[in-house]
Amino acid sequence: MTRTTHDLAALFERMTGDEKHTWAAASTVDVLWVLYDRVLNISPDNVDDPDRDRFLLSKGHGPMAYYAVLAAKGFLDPDLLDTWTTFDSPLGQHPDRVLVPGVEIGAGSLGHGLGLGVGTALGLRAQRRESRVVVLVGDGELDEGSNHEAIALAGRLGLERLTVVAIDNGSASHGWPGGIARRFEVEGWHSATVDGRDHDALHRAFTAHHPGRPSVVVATIHAEEL
Amino acid sequence: MTTQQTDKIMRTVFVDTVSAALDEDPRIAVVTADISAGAFAPARERHPDRVINVGIREQAMIGVAGGLALTGLRPVVHSYTPFLVERPFEQLKLDLGHQDVGAVLASIGGSYDDPVWGRTHQAPGDVALLDTLPGWTVHVPGHPDEVEPLLRAALAGSGRVYLRLSARENGSALPTGEFTLVRKGSRGVVLAVGPMLDGVLAATAGLDVSVLYASTVRPFDHAGLRAAVAGATPEVVLVEPYLAGTSAHQVSETLADVPHRLRSLGVSRDREVRAYGTATDHDAVHGLDPAGLAVAIRDFFH
Numbered sequence: 001m002t003r004t005t006h007d008l009a010a011l012f013e014r015m016t017g018d019e020k021h022t023w024a025a026a027s028t029v030d031v032l033w034v035l036y037d038r039v040l041n042i043s044p045d046n047v048d049d050p051d052r053d054r055f056l057l058s059k060g061h062g063p064m065a066y067y068a069v070l071a072a073k074g075f076l077d078p079d080l081l082d083t084w085t086t087f088d089s090p091l092g093q094h095p096d097r098v099l100v101p102g103v104e105i106g107a108g109s110l111g112h113g114l115g116l117g118v119g120t121a122l123g124l125r126a127q128r129r130e131s132r133v134v135v136l137v138g139d140g141e142l143d144e145g146s147n148h149e150a151i152a153l154a155g156r157l158g159l160e161r162l163t164v165v166a167i168d169n170g171s172a173s174h175g176w177p178g179g180i181a182r183r184f185e186v187e188g189w190h191s192a193t194v195d196g197r198d199h200d201a202l203h204r205a206f207t208a209h210h211p212g213r214p215s216v217v218v219a220t221i222h223a224e225e226l
Numbered sequence: 227m228t229t230q231q232t233d234k235i236m237r238t239v240f241v242d243t244v245s246a247a248l249d250e251d252p253r254i255a256v257v258t259a260d261i262s263a264g265a266f267a268p269a270r271e272r273h274p275d276r277v278i279n280v281g282i283r284e285q286a287m288i289g290v291a292g293g294l295a296l297t298g299l300r301p302v303v304h305s306y307t308p309f310l311v312e313r314p315f316e317q318l319k320l321d322l323g324h325q326d327v328g329a330v331l332a333s334i335g336g337s338y339d340d341p342v343w344g345r346t347h348q349a350p351g352d353v354a355l356l357d358t359l360p361g362w363t364v365h366v367p368g369h370p371d372e373v374e375p376l377l378r379a380a381l382a383g384s385g386r387v388y389l390r391l392s393a394r395e396n397g398s399a400l401p402t403g404e405f406t407l408v409r410k411g412s413r414g415v416v417l418a419v420g421p422m423l424d425g426v427l428a429a430t431a432g433l434d435v436s437v438l439y440a441s442t443v444r445p446f447d448h449a450g451l452r453a454a455v456a457g458a459t460p461e462v463v464l465v466e467p468y469l470a471g472t473s474a475h476q477v478s479e480t481l482a483d484v485p486h487r488l489r490s491l492g493v494s495r496d497r498e499v500r501a502y503g504t505a506t507d508h509d510a511v512h513g514l515d516p517a518g519l520a521v522a523i524r525d526f527f528h
Contacts (some may be wrong), residue, residue: 054296112320112321114289116292116293119292119294125275129297146286149280149285150283150286153286153290
């Protein structure tokens with residue numbers, strides 16, 4: 001059956017027990033939907049195609065929205081959502097690529113997805129593939145120093161097929177003075193800051209061309225929405 | 227022992243072998259963090275997309291390697307030991323192991339090859355650290371001629387391989403792979419790992435013990451050790467060029483059904499040696515020079 005964004009809430013709510021990360025998960029739901037519904041060349045039929053686009057959920061905390069979107073798009077049997085976190089379930093509170101077809105990386109410990117994303121983009125470029133690589137990080141996750149090694153490197157290497165979407169829901173304990181985008185811009189990235197609930201604005205940001213450099217889309221989420 | 231084929235040091239054999247493999251195999255990619263980047267410059271000219279220097283960013287170095295592997299490439303990652311294994315250890319655990327992808331890691335510097343740099347450039351715990359992670363093959367060549375066969379096999383595979391290169395080396399190369407019985411005796415077995423062999427042979431001169439040589443310690447050649455013990459007695463001295471006792475649990479597993487004695491020699495666990503000098507000086511401090519080894523081994527078999 002064809003599911004729409006309106007089905008996500010019901011799918012999301014089938015996973016209980018990680019309410020601490022409901023905020024983190026809810027912050028990502030619109031971005032994930034736009035990426036999987038309108039932007040990325042990813043489907044249950046091409047999970048092993050080397051030319052598929054790659055989506056890397058770096059911020060592995062609160063994967064309820066991710067699993068809900070994967071279920072809505074046919075990667076997962078929705079009934080699996082009811083099993084999550086149990087011993088025999090492939091769905092845990094941090095995703096595992098080995099257990100779930102279509103999940104590109106195992107995540108949980110923060111600050112790993114961007115380095116993997118840079119390497120993935122380099123590997124695809126070396127093989128002359130046109131696939132995109134999109135890495136989702138959180139503003140709190142950006143505190144991890146490993147991200148800044150990867151941000152600088154991607155800028156220097158001009159990885160134009162790499163996009164980072166930074167969910168800015170104000171989680172970083174010490175904030176990002178001047179905004180998150182500035183941290184990327186100084187390393188040569190193209191940036192756009194958009195309302196993280198505005199599907200059309202997200203789509204425009206994800207599909208804009210920026211030859212010769214990677215891009216960051218800062219998706220702002222306001223606390224009162226959550 | 228085989229006739230020496232090269233007068234190159236291990237690091238040069240490594241660079242030459244990988245540079246040639248880049249020409250031959252489109253899966254091969256090299257990731258450095260400045261160290262040895264210049265040595266790969268000619269290869270980078272030929273393969274700019276597959277020879278990547280990330281700068282002094284060791285976490286990114288391993289993350290990038292993991293990403294390359296996720297696209298089907300075979301990354302070769304190289305740096306000085308502390309910056310390859312210790313600093314990005316969580317990346318080794320998660321960006322390679324947890325992602326279930328492979329890479330070839332090649333370190334230089336051994337435990338204390340060049341002690342003038344002090345403690346920051348020493349990593350005798352490297353193999354012990356990797357031993358906490360599943361699925362790693364660990365090679366500890368004792369001679370430059372052993373590097374190429376070990377490396378060629380690693381490049382052709384898809385798993386996680388650690389190649390521990392050193393400036394310390396034995397006088398002659400031995401076959402790689404299974405443990406090699408270098409000297410046959412009847413009173414126990416001394417297992418020498420990598421560059422420790424010459425010191426062990428000197429230390430055991432005149433002793434009626436078997437000397438076994440290992441250039442690959444993971445997987446551990448349980449059958450080779452059992453055969454050596456069967457031909458002597460179940461008394462084993464383990465001599466490793468890194469943290470003492472790193473492979474003790476492997477010996478215990480090998481001889482789990484045999485009452486046995488074990489003495490583990492290696493770099494001391496109980497202190498940080500705050501001294502510079504030469505590697506030979508540090509061998510003496512840790513009792514790994516031929517004289518120190520002779521005392522410990524003869525005392526064990528006394």
